Amino acid sequence: MALSDFYATHASYRTRLVLNPRDSKSAVIGAATAALDLIKNVEVKAIIGPQTSMQANFVINLGNESHVPIISFSATSPSLTSLRSPYFLRATQNDSFQVHAISSIVQAFGWREAVPIYIDNEFGEGIIPYLTNALQSINIRVPYQSVIPSSTTDDQITL
Known part of the structure; x- marks a missing residue:
């Protein structure tokens, strides 16, 4: 309006x-x-x-x-x-509301483990505890987390 x-x-x-x-x-x-x-x-x-x-x-x-x-x-x-x-x-809504959708996708694929990848700053890490809890609540194991330094460029990220 x-x-x-x-x-x-x-x-x-x-x-x-x-x-x-x-x-x-x-x-x-x-x-x-x-x-x-x-x-x-x-x-x-x-x-x-x-x-x-x-x-x-x-x-x-x-x-x-x-x-x-x-x-x-x-x-x-x-x-x-x-x-x-x-x-x-x-x-x-804050990012933590997305974790149930993410964990449902992981569950739908039948994966038993997931490794969260996030950027190394307070905003990248802010969602990780919520995501880890949501995954673990549906018996998805989180063996470790992968952190990408905030100074990393797109060219430096490879699969």
């Missing part, structure tokens, strides 16, 4: 929503810079975004420090949700 449609339907509403879009260029620094500009210079009451968990991790800290709610529709890492982040609102 467009803002104009909303206010046309609710003409008596006195509070007006003003959007101040910023483009982070899909970068963590870009998201932090945009959030800081919105907080300090525009004095926004809330920030909708950021798009990724990496961006959200930094922007959440800015929101907590300035008491500005950060609302994300796409940051999914379970590690972002914390009692220490009272100004972060996740408007989507």
Whole structure:
């Protein structure tokens, strides 16, 4: 629903929503810079975004420090949700909700063992305990986990 449609339907509403879009260029620094500009210079009451968990991790800290709610529709890492982040609102389910689907796929193939492969950062490892528990709960053995260093390039990853 467009803002104009909303206010046309609710003409008596006195509070007006003003959007101040910023483009982070899909970068963590870009998201932090945009959030800081919105907080300090525009004095926004809330920030909708950021798009990724990496961006959200930094922007959440800015929101907590300035008491500005950060609302994300796409940051999914379970590690972002914390009692220490009272100004972060996740408007989507976190990654841990995917583990039952993943474990069901492993079970459907009849595999008795699975090795999770993940990137070595807090977001890559955030889902691993949930995935391991879900796999083990249906008697799928997890003999080890394979970690890919975060500095690895696509060219360095081979099968």
